[in-house]
Amino acid sequence: MKVMVIGKGGREHALCWRLSQSPSVRDLFCTSGNPGIDQIAQPVAIAPTGIPALAGFAAENRIDLTVVGPEEPLSLGIVDQFEARGLKIFGPSRAAAQLEASKTFAKNVMDKAGVPTARFESFTDPAAARRRVQSCTYPMVIKADGLALGKGVTVCHDHATAIAAIAEALEANRFGEAGRQIVIEEFLTGEEVSFFALCDGDRAAPIGLLQDHKTIFDRDQGPNTGGMGAYSPVPGFDAAFEQRVMREVVDPTLATMRAMGMPYKGVLYVGLMVDGDRINVLEFNVRFGDPECQALMMRFSSDLAEAMLSAVEGKIDQAAVRLSPKSAIAIVIASGGYPGEHRKGIAIKGVDRLEGGQPSDLKVQWALDQVRVKVFHAGTAMRDGLLVTDGGRVLTVTAMADSLRKAVAGAYQAADLIEFEGRQLRRDIAYRGLARTQ
Ligand code: AMP
Ligand code: GLY
Numbered sequence: 035m036k037v038m039v040i041g042k043g044g045r046e047h048a049l050c051w052r053l054s055q056s057p058s059v060r061d062l063f064c065t066s067g068n069p070g071i072d073q074i075a076q077p078v079a080i081a082p083t084g085i086p087a088l089a090g091f092a093a094e095n096r097i098d099l100t101v102v103g104p105e106e107p108l109s110l111g112i113v114d115q116f117e118a119r120g121l122k123i124f125g126p127s128r129a130a131a132q133l134e135a136s137k138t139f140a141k142n143v144m145d146k147a148g149v150p151t152a153r154f155e156s157f158t159d160p161a162a163a164r165r166r167v168q169s170c171t172y173p174m175v176i177k178a179d180g181l182a183l184g185k186g187v188t189v190c191h192d193h194a195t196a197i198a199a200i201a202e203a204l205e206a207n208r209f210g211e212a213g214r215q216i217v218i219e220e221f222l223t224g225e226e227v228s229f230f231a232l233c234d235g236d237r238a239a240p241i242g243l244l245q246d247h248k249t250i251f252d253r254d255q256g257p258n259t260g261g262m263g264a265y266s267p268v269p270g271f272d273a274a275f276e277q278r279v280m281r282e283v284v285d286p287t288l289a290t291m292r293a294m295g296m297p298y299k300g301v302l303y304v305g306l307m308v309d310g311d312r313i314n315v316l317e318f319n320v321r322f323g324d325p326e327c328q329a330l331m332m333r334f335s336s337d338l339a340e341a342m343l344s345a346v347e348g349k350i351d352q353a354a355v356r357l358s359p360k361s362a363i364a365i366v367i368a369s370g371g372y373p374g375e376h377r378k379g380i381a382i383k384g385v386d387r388l389e390g391g392q393p394s395d396l397k398v399q400w401a402l403d404q405v406r407v408k409v410f411h412a413g414t415a416m417r418d419g420l421l422v423t424d425g426g427r428v429l430t431v432t433a434m435a436d437s438l439r440k441a442v443a444g445a446y447q448a449a450d451l452i453e454f455e456g457r458q459l460r461r462d463i464a465y466r467g468l469a470r471t472q
Contacts (some may be wrong), residue, residue, distance in 0.1 A: 108133070113299075138156040178216060252461055336353075369425070
């Protein structure tokens with residue numbers, strides 16, 4: 035089949051890479067400007083949000099399946115517009131994408147479905163929100179309702195922070211439309227993990243549980259980023275735990291979305307807080323995570339295009355969805371200054387030594403005998419024939435091996451072959467999992 039991927043980051047490079055290896059895929063297209071993707075997919079010079087033009091391209095070129103990476107086109111209704119033209123597309127409708135685009139919507143669905151989540155109330159009136167926080171205990175959490183690029187959540191340890199967060203969102207319009215409504219919710223403690231499932235409107239197939247690392251510095255210090263690393267599986271979270279998440283979260287959510295007239299198709303990303311036997315959903319996202327996707331695609335070992343097409347056609351139960359039992363890790367290499375201001379156009383050295391997972395470098399050979407390494411491009415560009423930085427998160431180095439320890443060692447050896455001025459990476463990706471496997 036002919037497949038088109040929408041998006042142009044590390045997540046989409048990983049999707050393209052796995053799709054390009056699907057026996058059912060003959061031609062692959064991507065809305066790219068990323069040199070990694072350009073090596074394996076034919077570029078489509080249309081922005082990921084240029085929905086009518088993308089639908090026109092898909093129709094003219096008889097694309098059999100379109101796969102949407104980022105959230106924005108989904109919440110703009112790309113799936114509805116493709117389907118109106120009879121085009122097959124993997125992702126939720128605009129209505130169903132509210133699971134990510136509105137926290138109040140997501141919380142109401144969880145309530146209806148009986149999915150465990152922090153107690154909450156929504157407010158649009160700042161005076162009412164201030165009255166509410168007069169009587170609350172701290173810490174507690176204030177969230178902008180809409181999409182705020184990961185910056186909409188404030189964990190408040192005292193009253194002054196809460197009052198400031200209410201004013202920023204509801205009075206100073208710091209988050210624009212996304213902050214016209216806020217959610218005030220109970221603070222949860224525990225360990226965070228993410229769970230992913232391919233959904234067909236009625237049923238779902240689990241495709242892995244991961245742990246993400248959100249802050250820029252080691253030991254979870256510093257400001258939050260889009261994600262600095264992830265690994266899967268996570269020691270301590272076994273198959274029985276995954277079945278529990280399917281039973282207590284994914285299945286009831288799909289049944290409720292169906293009953294509300296907005297069946298959920300696509301990948302469902304469940305952000306969980308786990309404290310002993312207690313699980314709570316922190317958030318839903320309606321897309322793959324980045325860099326979670328890069329680690330997941332290493333483990334995904336059946337025909338991805340077939341599996342996604344089965345989800346689109348409402349028959350995920352008939353699809354082959356296999357995951358390697360091996361451990362996969364993704365480490366993000368970021369620009370100096372990220373997640374704040376950072377320069378672009380800095381020359382990157384060493385990626386060619388890792389292309390194809392075949393480094394000539396003997397120093398890493400011991401690891402690579404047992405470790406499969408793959409580098410995914412995110413914020414990179416070609417200038418005068420040279421690979422240069424072109425964004426905050428520049429590359430994701432992924433590795434897979436038969437133990438987490440080997441995967442971690444191999445990924446860091448590979449990452450250290452890549453150099454550019456100001457390069458930042460966390461040194462402790464998978465630290466919780468490694469501590470449990472001692
Ligand atoms: P969200 O966008 O809702 O996932 O929130 C972003 C991050 O804020 C989460 O990954 C958590 O680290 C933290 N967070 C969100 N909600 C809560 C909560 N109710 N209790 C504690 N931490 C939270
Ligand atoms: N890595 C977190 C996300 O993609 O939302």
